[in-house]
Amino acid sequence: xxxxSVIVVTFESRDELECLRPLRDSDFRDFEVVLRDDEGIxxxxxxxxxxxxxxxxxxxxxxxxxxxxxxxxxxxxxxxxDVVAGRVEDPRDHFFSKMGNNRGYDQGDxxxxxxxxVGCNMAFRRDVFETVGTFDENIDFGHExxxxxxxxxEEYEIHYSPDLVVEHEFGNTPVSWWKKQLQYGxxxxxxxxxxxxxxxxDWYELVPVSGGSSLSxxxxxxxxxxxxxxxxxxxxxxxxxxxxxxxxxx
Numbered sequence: 001x002x003x004x005s006v007i008v009v010t011f012e013s014r015d016e017l018e019c020l021r022p023l024r025d026s027d028f029r030d031f032e033v034v035l036r037d038d039e040g041i042x043x044x045x046x047x048x049x050x051x052x053x054x055x056x057x058x059x060x061x062x063x064x065x066x067x068x069x070x071x072x073x074x075x076x077x078x079x080x081x082d083v084v085a086g087r088v089e090d091p092r093d094h095f096f097s098k099m100g101n102n103r104g105y106d107q108g109d110x111x112x113x114x115x116x117x118v119g120c121n122m123a124f125r126r127d128v129f130e131t132v133g134t135f136d137e138n139i140d141f142g143h144e145x146x147x148x149x150x151x152x153x154e155e156y157e158i159h160y161s162p163d164l165v166v167e168h169e170f171g172n173t174p175v176s177w178w179k180k181q182l183q184y185g186x187x188x189x190x191x192x193x194x195x196x197x198x199x200x201x202d203w204y205e206l207v208p209v210s211g212g213s214s215l216s217x218x219x220x221x222x223x224x225x226x227x228x229x230x231x232x233x234x235x236x237x238x239x240x241x242x243x244x245x246x247x248x249x250x
Contacts, residue, residue: 003030004075005052009044010062011037017062028071041119042135042144049129057129061120064088064168073164074123082128082156085114086121086164105170107160114160117149121166131155136194138241143187147194174220181224185231186240194243199232 010017014035023033034052036044049057056078060066077084088105105118122145132151135144152158170177192199 002032002054004028004056004058004071004078005032005034005048005054006071007034007036007045007048007052007057007059008062009036009038009041009048012062019060019062019064019066022066022068023071026069026071028075030075031071040137041140042137045119046134046137049126049134052126055126056123057126058123059119059121060166061168064120064166066121067165067167070164070166073161077159077161077164078123078125081159082125083117083152083158084123084164085117085158085160086123086166087160087162088118088121088166088168090170091167092169105168107162109162111159111161111163114158115149115153117145117152117158119145120168121164123164128152128156136243138243139187139190141183141187143184143191147191150195174223177220178224178227181228182231184228185233186235188228188232189235190240190243193240199236 006023008017008019014020014033020033023031032053034048036048036051038044038047045059048059056075058074058078074084074086085107087107090105107114132148132155135148139147149158189199191197
């Protein structure tokens, strides 16, 4: 049985995946790669969990590049922690990546307890899934990781390690960033429905004007917030799936 299973969701062939090159070049050899192309990210991750042979499971996006020592680091961390949130760096370090960092991409230089997970660099011991269940297959973008993290935190501490690093581009144009905000709308509504909370928790969430350190950031963020709110309202009108009840002990 391998020490570590690396689960990657992708529709690309193995030869085209840049994320695998650092793994092949690593001195750490006791690992397997599980590629899943099932429809839906959450379903593919769940099938990857079932297929994986190791008790140490780490998730890597097909466009995320693990940095030196990634496999060794995750194996060591999972000896001490049940759940690990890694560090995600955008190599270009522009203001789109900074705006995206509120999703927990880079949580700083100090290790400690985290509140959320980022899907392109997160790791678990298998018994976590046996305790809390797997990913909600009704949702595939926006909150699939944060909803899972909320369930995980009921039973485990999520340990953030700045030493477990991947490089992952967040987006490099206003259009790509705005597209992400549109995708968040239905996820926001589904999350609110699942947690029995209001979609808009306060009046200021309806006001599209956002702050920023420059005029361009204000414009991009204000447009993004407007699109996200429109997407939320559209999802509220059209409806979202009925939240599923987690199956424990899978």
